[in-house]
Amino acid sequence: MSRTAKAAVYDAPNTPFVLKEYPLRPVKNDEVLVKVTMSTICRSDIHSYEGHRPNPCPGILGHEIIGTIDQLGSDIKKDMRGDTLKVGDRITWSEYFYHGECYYREVHDMPQKCHGVRKYGHDLAEEDPHFLGGFAEYCYILPGTWILKLPDELSDEEATPINCGVATMVSVTEAAEIQMGDAVVVQGLGLLGLYGCAMAKARGARLVIGVDAVESRLDVAKKFGADHTFNAAKMKPAEVTKAVRALCKPDGADAVIEVCGVPDVIPQGMEMLRTGGRYVLGGLVSPGANVTIDANMIVKKWIQMRGIHNYHPRHLIQALDFVMANRDRFPFKSIVDSKFQLKDLQEAFRKASERTVLRAAVIP
Amino acid sequence: MSRTAKAAVYDAPNTPFVLKEYPLRPVKNDEVLVKVTMSTICRSDIHSYEGHRPNPCPGILGHEIIGTIDQLGSDIKKDMRGDTLKVGDRITWSEYFYHGECYYREVHDMPQKCHGVRKYGHDLAEEDPHFLGGFAEYCYILPGTWILKLPDELSDEEATPINCGVATMVSVTEAAEIQMGDAVVVQGLGLLGLYGCAMAKARGARLVIGVDAVESRLDVAKKFGADHTFNAAKMKPAEVTKAVRALCKPDGADAVIEVCGVPDVIPQGMEMLRTGGRYVLGGLVSPGANVTIDANMIVKKWIQMRGIHNYHPRHLIQALDFVMANRDRFPFKSIVDSKFQLKDLQEAFRKASERTVLRAAVIP
């Protein structure tokens, strides 16, 4: 077989994406080759492209990917839920993979924290198997990846963010231990925050409050389950806190979820909580997120603060089930609000970077 | 009845304790009058005496108290575990009390966090019933207090700290979710830290590491279950962290417990933890415990940080049971290492303040 396929490759941070051809080789027994049907641009793709993350170059970015099975290794019979897999099936898969022994997975059930875990969209394009990122016509799925079949009724737009933003928010909202009737605050109403609002509602919250500094996001959040929103750019922090606490009777929010990536919101989140409240940090994924907190407030208010990074394989299944169960309730389809061809990846990145689109999709 | 009894009263912070007589009145139906057999000086008594806490004056300090029942209100038949109470029984009781409706108790099972909760050793001596602190011949127990009968075999020295330090550490170590075989670090080896080391062991930890800046405490800690100790005054923080991590194979401590009252140890505690580790803050009980942390480490390492203040009624029972079950294993008796008469309270406070004694007891 001497097939080749195209990929959008960048040679160094901030240099133009170029379409290149690489050979496609037959899959090994424990691999899958996927024909990509859609990839979306995640904020971390932009960080990588701008050189803020140590991605090897030349590289193919993109880890929010779905596609149809082109070749299926002979050892792979079923997806992670036990459904039979065959050529032609449309699938999603975990954005990370790890093969081999791992203390964190086997002892602590944290496969996402194995030392040496790898992520799609983070490899050299020049090396075999070349295709390990979303912005290409094909993608290989390597051993140690969790694969999940997609139901036909789900559109590509609804399905593509599942293996990154949606699954991460399943992990984050699970850690928030949301009980039926809880009052939940979401700090940051980007993609993660929108799914966060919707999931808080889907887990039984009575009241979801969103906070962001971009006015347009506040309106969108209301469609995703936020009962109230506050514009942090137009109110003083103390006013926002006071307004939130007034809504969360009798004594503050049961849970606060940080997905804005700004460490300075932490003291405010602590103020919003009731005694015994839970605080989950999910957005502070960049090093050096220094913030000064009053640790006495943690003690006096019995605050439980928890960091969540990435997700467990079960969260991928839950992410799919969440989207399937709530697609009539929340307009997930509208999140992917612009589509580009592979050759126009540069423009897609520009718009995603400017935030003039919510989620840019590439259809190779 | 025109009985009177003596109390050691201070008129203002840092003024001498004076023995005063106040009338003893018959108990109401829901009260108990106790003849104090021993009270110990808690660090917070010293803070109050020095004016760092807003205690009303003239006042009777002391909340770590035990005694024998002198009068029993007719409505009080049993202790909190269901054992029958009668005049002459030796008892301990919760250091705090609250009577009436309370959202936090009834909805969230946090009676220690009721708005308006009161504490023994924190009232005006001039007002009825006068005797509500430990440094006196008698003490009234008011409604909303949990009472617990003491077994005869337990010495006063072992029993007196139960209702404060021991019960608080039951609460703290419970929050640390110590599993069998865990590696646990205790930051601060004062009274709380010593009980903390012993409880970590009694909950199944395989490895307990104590850190303090006072050399003599390190030796004492080894008798209370610490397998290793480090002197934070003699090593650089990074060295301590490295040494701790080397002991906690393969990747750091499962739990860290802060009971030293110094917020600056928090970043170090975070470094010591493995991914997914638990951090319980128990000693930062004074306002303004500001500290700068890297919130990204909380996210990346999936740290669970939790503040604990005071204790639940069940922890008082557990505290007694812990001391009873482990008194042959750990030298609890040695913690109360000096005794004073009521008239010598001044000297007792001086020694406790200088830390030349571990726990000073007053026997009225």
Place this chain on the structure above:
Amino acid sequence: MSRTAKAAVYDAPNTPFVLKEYPLRPVKNDEVLVKVTMSTICRSDIHSYEGHRPNPCPGILGHEIIGTIDQLGSDIKKDMRGDTLKVGDRITWSEYFYHGECYYREVHDMPQKCHGVRKYGHDLAEEDPHFLGGFAEYCYILPGTWILKLPDELSDEEATPINCGVATMVSVTEAAEIQMGDAVVVQGLGLLGLYGCAMAKARGARLVIGVDAVESRLDVAKKFGADHTFNAAKMKPAEVTKAVRALCKPDGADAVIEVCGVPDVIPQGMEMLRTGGRYVLGGLVSPGANVTIDANMIVKKWIQMRGIHNYHPRHLIQALDFVMANRDRFPFKSIVDSKFQLKDLQEAFRKASERTVLRAAVIP
């Protein structure tokens, strides 16, 4: 004040209800007098009326009650969530009450399990304060009851079942530890089962399967969140089990909830579960519910079986919040499908007993 009011009283099991007048006395400081606006007939009222439960006679039945405050004791300022109470407010309240010390409440946070707990609709009508049941014009609320203000937008029909069936099902579904995406089976589609289906969905279940032997209930259940239903009267047990397991891919249900009151369904429920599944028993409230199980299946399948009876005060708040948050999603209003005057209580009981109505309401 020499006011009187009417109540529907029965002198002995199965004897006619008679309207009687009893005096209304002023409330004590810790009591509330409520003018009843609606009471519904619970299955346990019928059991009591038929003599299967040891209710004292002559008695006033009814514990699913709402009403407006007629007199408010001077000590009662707020409801359990902290909202201010005043005369005229429409309220619900816990069906049970207990006043005084209680080991189970204070140590284990199980106030519903206090020895000596009392329930509305279970007292002698001849004794002060006479009005302690729902089928009367007034009802006294005694100390140790949790009171909760009702929002104006909630209809009486939606509000009345909250303090019994809805709150109990919050307790039951909480114990089922439903995770987002779970497959949940509900055995029994009476009032409890309908709320159970809806709550499973509201807690994030992807798949809710209802089983009952009454065909008409299966259709109703579909409006309350059941995705699939099976008629246990028309299929063999093994067929039902097989069909349920086929729906719950890959290996059975994550949780099964029993609210049918028939012990024989337990082995079937165990078969339906996946390894590690949860089984909550909520309907077996009558003594002598003997059933033979294969305990080896519990061991081999790691089944977690749990009994739930009554509810915690927090569940009352959650019940109200659940109904408020989901009243557009599920037709709660339709559950109360017939209304009667107090003088027609006999007929109401007859219809409720015959199950020709789903929930019969009495409007005094």
Place this chain on the structure above:
Amino acid sequence: MSRTAKAAVYDAPNTPFVLKEYPLRPVKNDEVLVKVTMSTICRSDIHSYEGHRPNPCPGILGHEIIGTIDQLGSDIKKDMRGDTLKVGDRITWSEYFYHGECYYREVHDMPQKCHGVRKYGHDLAEEDPHFLGGFAEYCYILPGTWILKLPDELSDEEATPINCGVATMVSVTEAAEIQMGDAVVVQGLGLLGLYGCAMAKARGARLVIGVDAVESRLDVAKKFGADHTFNAAKMKPAEVTKAVRALCKPDGADAVIEVCGVPDVIPQGMEMLRTGGRYVLGGLVSPGANVTIDANMIVKKWIQMRGIHNYHPRHLIQALDFVMANRDRFPFKSIVDSKFQLKDLQEAFRKASERTVLRAAVIP
């Protein structure tokens, strides 16, 4: 290499063990060859030998095994805790193994419940690699097994039961959610029960009560942490229940653990529990363990019943750490109370079967 080694093989249930020689082949990259230093006879070995379990024949029994590494596959660098492995190291390993994808492991973190999981001591001796059981000079460790290095100070007698009875009881006692100060009943004082008593104590129980029908076991249990014991052969069930409840003030045991293998004890265990108590079934590993229970008691008493079978990899580490941390407190060494050569396996089985020894060890 044309080495051979000996194994004690049985050709059919209840036929004599015969020493046979099989070839030893070089290990593959992901295998280990161990020179067996000790194997102990588990009750399930006897069941297999007597034909009550479907073991293939001719076979080599034995899954409680330790030994030293003779050959180490090139892919195996570290044990499950991250310690480096080398030839000569003394190790234990999980009694079960599974290689490949598995829904239960990857989604539900239950690797012990993978479909197709295999167990040492359960294979045909005639097939490669021949040596997969304990009663032989060598044993191969196949991929999907968890390996754990043994500390030098631990004797073979203490170490051998770790990978079966001890680890299983870590799993069982974890499921019992033993809190500090709990009262715990252990039904059955065989090997599992003895470790169960000791672990309940090591997890902080204040009171451990053992029940068995063999008098001699009661005395042994007292050395392993049981505070009280009752002989079920000499007292009526109701008397035992009454006596146990009298010890577990105020209202029954917090947890009951079944490790006797007799389903009829379940109703008694339920009676012993307090409201809200936990019941863990660990001994009912044979099919057809039918028992009639009153399901109403589960509901009324809020009983949580849970079956536990086998153990998680983390429990193997905890089992080792438990034995290491408590070997001065409990006489683990005395459990292996008789030793045999490989050629005398028949006699060892006879004595183990007659229960004239507690744990028979084979030293090849």
